[in-house]
Amino acid sequence: MINDFFEEALFSGAALTLLAYELGLLLKRRFRSAIFNPILIAVICVIALLKLLNIEYSSYESGAKYISYLLTPATVCLALPLYEELKLLKDNLAAVACGILSGILSGMAGVFLLCKIFRLSHTQYVTLLPKSVTTAIGMGISEELGGTVTITVAVIIITGIFGNIFADFIFSALKIKEPVAKGIALGTCSHAIGTARAMELGEAEGAMSSLAIAVAGMLTVVLAPIFSGLPL
Amino acid sequence: MKYLRQLTIILFISFVGEIMNQLIPLPVPAGIYGLLILLLSLSSGILKTSQIRETALFLVEIMPVMFVPAAVGLMNAENELSGMLTALIVMIPVTTTIGIAAAGLVTQFVIRRKK
Numbered sequence: 237m238i239n240d241f242f243e244e245a246l247f248s249g250a251a252l253t254l255l256a257y258e259l260g261l262l263l264k265r266r267f268r269s270a271i272f273n274p275i276l277i278a279v280i281c282v283i284a285l286l287k288l289l290n291i292e293y294s295s296y297e298s299g300a301k302y303i304s305y306l307l308t309p310a311t312v313c314l315a316l317p318l319y320e321e322l323k324l325l326k327d328n329l330a331a332v333a334c335g336i337l338s339g340i341l342s343g344m345a346g347v348f349l350l351c352k353i354f355r356l357s358h359t360q361y362v363t364l365l366p367k368s369v370t371t372a373i374g375m376g377i378s379e380e381l382g383g384t385v386t387i388t389v390a391v392i393i394i395t396g397i398f399g400n401i402f403a404d405f406i407f408s409a410l411k412i413k414e415p416v417a418k419g420i421a422l423g424t425c426s427h428a429i430g431t432a433r434a435m436e437l438g439e440a441e442g443a444m445s446s447l448a449i450a451v452a453g454m455l456t457v458v459l460a461p462i463f464s465g466l467p468l
Numbered sequence: 469m470k471y472l473r474q475l476t477i478i479l480f481i482s483f484v485g486e487i488m489n490q491l492i493p494l495p496v497p498a499g500i501y502g503l504l505i506l507l508l509s510l511s512s513g514i515l516k517t518s519q520i521r522e523t524a525l526f527l528v529e530i531m532p533v534m535f536v537p538a539a540v541g542l543m544n545a546e547n548e549l550s551g552m553l554t555a556l557i558v559m560i561p562v563t564t565t566i567g568i569a570a571a572g573l574v575t576q577f578v579i580r581r582k583k
Contacts, residue, residue, distance in 0.1 A: 275539065283543045308497070330582075339570050342571075347563050370500070417576035
């Protein structure tokens with residue numbers, strides 16, 4: 237019965253999502269710790285509630301998908317912060333290019349080595365290869381190389397949340413202080429979810445992170461097939 | 469009518485991005501084509517930032533929420549993930565940390581060398 241309600245009342249899924257996110261924001265303000273990440277808290281709360289009330293994911297999603305519907309126009313709009321920091325990009329072009337490339341190559345090399353260590357199959361390897369790029373690009377790469385797309389999506393989202401939460405620790409441990417470097421690292425390795433954190437850090441970080449999503453995504457389209465050909 | 473016009477421009481660019489996504493046989497999503505179109509339109513002067521600003525900033529601000537529904541979908545992926553769970557628990561933190569460290573350190577190194 238409650239499944240029917242969630243399917244018919246289309247705003248139930250959307251309202252639940254937004255309320256859970258507000259709760260996440262509240263906890264973050266209260267405790268000021270990166271672990272209280274609004275996305276993570278919202279996801280945990282919604283899953284807990286759905287499990288508790290025995291609501292199917294599909295019933296929840298029939299309303300909540302209208303929130304995700306805005307993802308394409310929102311991605312388009314990342315061009316605005318990028319445009320406003322275009323001079324910063326021009327001044328740091330070489331650094332940005334080297335940074336994005338080293339982020340992608342080291343990330344994929346890491347996936348390759350760990351797949352070898354854990355003796356994963358080639359299918360599992362290519363499923364994980366696009367884990368750092370934005371969801372839509374990653375799905376396409378995984379499909380093309382013969383991976384399991386649903387797992388790729390799950391791993392991409394977890395990677396994004398990990399970067400969003402832990403990037404600050406990595407930056408302070410390694411004394412990464414340049415705003416451009418922080419933005420490039422977040423966008424290259426944890427796509428749009430990492431960019432959400434970069435936007436909070438500052439305008440330069442947000443702009444560079446937006447740029448890195450697009451550039452890293454397209455470079456991965458080119459480079460992932462080469463990595464896929466490596467003998468596992 | 470300002471917001472309606474801004475939304476119209478943004479959705480129209482998204483639509484053009486979707487056409488490109490359909491026509492070009494690459495796994496590049498509509499949003500990325502749209503981002504490039506908007507960037508080119510702004511830098512060539514076809515569009516002014518004032519024609520999209522408020523609506524664009526609103527959409528960027530609420531972007532994190534848009535990932536929640538897909539992430540909740542993880543509740544159905546338990547079976548698929550279980551076969552490689554140990555590998556994933558190691559792999560995601562390790563490779564993401566390596567990537568962030570490499571990208572951040574290299575970018576910073578090149579910036580500071582120039583100065």
